[in-house]
Amino acid sequence: MSDFGKASEGAKMSFADAMSYGDYLGLDAILTAQHPLSQAHDEMLFIIQHQTSELWMRLAIHELQAAREVMLTDNLQPAFKMLSRVARIFEQLNNAWDVLRTMTPSEYTAFRPSLGSSSGFQSHQYRLIEYLLGNRNKALLQLHEHKSEAHGALSDELARASLYQVAIDLLCRRLGTAELAGEPGQEAWAARPEVQDLWQRVYEAPGAHWELYELAEKLVDLEDYFRRWRFNHVTTVERIIGFKRGTGGTNGVAYLRKMLEVELFPELWHVRGAL
Numbered sequence: 701m702s703d704f705g706k707a708s709e710g711a712k713m714s715f716a717d718a719m720s721y722g723d724y725l726g727l728d729a730i731l732t733a734q735h736p737l738s739q740a741h742d743e744m745l746f747i748i749q750h751q752t753s754e755l756w757m758r759l760a761i762h763e764l765q766a767a768r769e770v771m772l773t774d775n776l777q778p779a780f781k782m783l784s785r786v787a788r789i790f791e792q793l794n795n796a797w798d799v800l801r802t803m804t805p806s807e808y809t810a811f812r813p814s815l816g817s818s819s820g821f822q823s824h825q826y827r828l829i830e831y832l833l834g835n836r837n838k839a840l841l842q843l844h845e846h847k848s849e850a851h852g853a854l855s856d857e858l859a860r861a862s863l864y865q866v867a868i869d870l871l872c873r874r875l876g877t878a879e880l881a882g883e884p885g886q887e888a889w890a891a892r893p894e895v896q897d898l899w900q901r902v903y904e905a906p907g908a909h910w911e912l913y914e915l916a917e918k919l920v921d922l923e924d925y926f927r928r929w930r931f932n933h934v935t936t937v938e939r940i941i942g943f944k945r946g947t948g949g950t951n952g953v954a955y956l957r958k959m960l961e962v963e964l965f966p967e968l969w970h971v972r973g974a975l
C-alpha cells in the first residue's frame with residue numbers, strides 16, 4: 701500500500717447521507733456567486749477581492765457587535781479579545797491590497813464600464829462598520845433605500861450608542877463621573893474636552909486604571925489598522941484610475957483623501973499631545 705493509502709486508511713469517503721465539508725461551509729452558494737460581466741481576465745480578481753473583503757467585514761461586524769454587548773455589562777476581557785481580532789481582520793484586508801495592486805490601469809479599464817454606477821461607496825457592511833465605530837452620517841442611509849434589510853440594519857444601528865460611546869460611558873462609570881456620551885449620535889462623533897480629560901487621567905496613572913488603559917490602547921490599535929486600510933485604498937485607487945471620478949459619483953481620490961482625515965476616536969489621539 702502507498703504511504704498515502706496507509707496514512708488515509710479509515711478516511712470517510714462517502715457523503716451521500718452525511719454532512720461534508722462543502723455542505724457545512726455553504727460552498728455551493730459561495731463558489732457559484734462570481735458572475736463577471738465582461739470577457740476581461742482581471743474581472744474575476746476584482747470580484748473575488750471584493751467578495752472576500754465583504755466576508756471579512758461580516759466577521760468584523762459580528763465581533764464589534766459582541767464587543768459592544770460585553771462592554772455594556774463591564775465585562776472587558778472578552779471585549780479585548782474581540783477588538784484585537786478586528787484589528788487583525790483589518791490587517792488581513794490591508795494585505796489583500798497586494799493582490800489587487802497586480803492589476804494595471806489598462807487591465808482595469810477593460811472592464812470598468814461593466815461596473816455601471818456600482819461602487820464600494822454602496823457597501824452596506826462597510827457603512828455599518830463605520831456606524832458601529834461611531835463615524836456616522838445619516839444622509840448615507842439613502843443609498844440603501846432600495847434594500848430594506850440593509851437599510852433596516854443601518855437605521856437600527858443609528859438608534860444605538862456606538863462602540864465608542866459605550867466605551868466613554870464605561871470610562872465615566874469607572875472614574876465615578878456622570879455619563880457624558882449622551883444620546884446615540886446620528887452624525888460623526890465630535891471630540892469633547894471633558895472626554896479627553898478623562899482619558900488623560902487613565903494615561904497618567906495606568907496602574908490605577910489598567911483595564912481602561914488597555915481598552916484605550918485596543919481602540920487606538922483598531923483605528924491605526926483602519927487608517928492603513930483607508931490609505932491603501934486611496935493609493936491603490938490613484939494608481940489604477942488616477943483622478944477620474946468614481947463610478948459611485950464622488951470626485952474619487954479627492955473624496956477618499958478627505959476620508960483620511962476622519963478621527964474615529966479623536967480624544968484618544970488628542971490626549972497624546974497632553975501627556
Ligand code: HEM
Nearest residue numbers: 753819820821823826937940941946947948949950952959
Ligand atoms: C480597482 C480597485 C478600486 C478602485 C478603482 C476603487 C475606487 C473607489 C472610488 C473612486 C471610491 C469613491 C466612491 C465612488 O465615487 O465610487 C471608492 C469607495 C469605496 N471603495 Fe473602492 N475602489 C477599489 C477597490 C476597493 C476594494 C477592494 C474595496 C473593498 C471592499 C473597496 C471598498 C470601497 C469602499 C468601502 C468605499 C467607500 C469609502 C467611504 O465612503 O469612505 N474598494 N472606491
Ligand SMILES: N[C@@H](CC(=O)c1ccccc1NC=O)C(=O)O
Nearest residue numbers: 815818819820821945946947948
Ligand atoms: N469606484 C470604482 C469602482 C469600484 O471600485 C467598485 C465597483 C463595483 C464594486 C466594487 C467596487 N469597489 C470599490 O469601490 C471606480 O470608480 O472605478
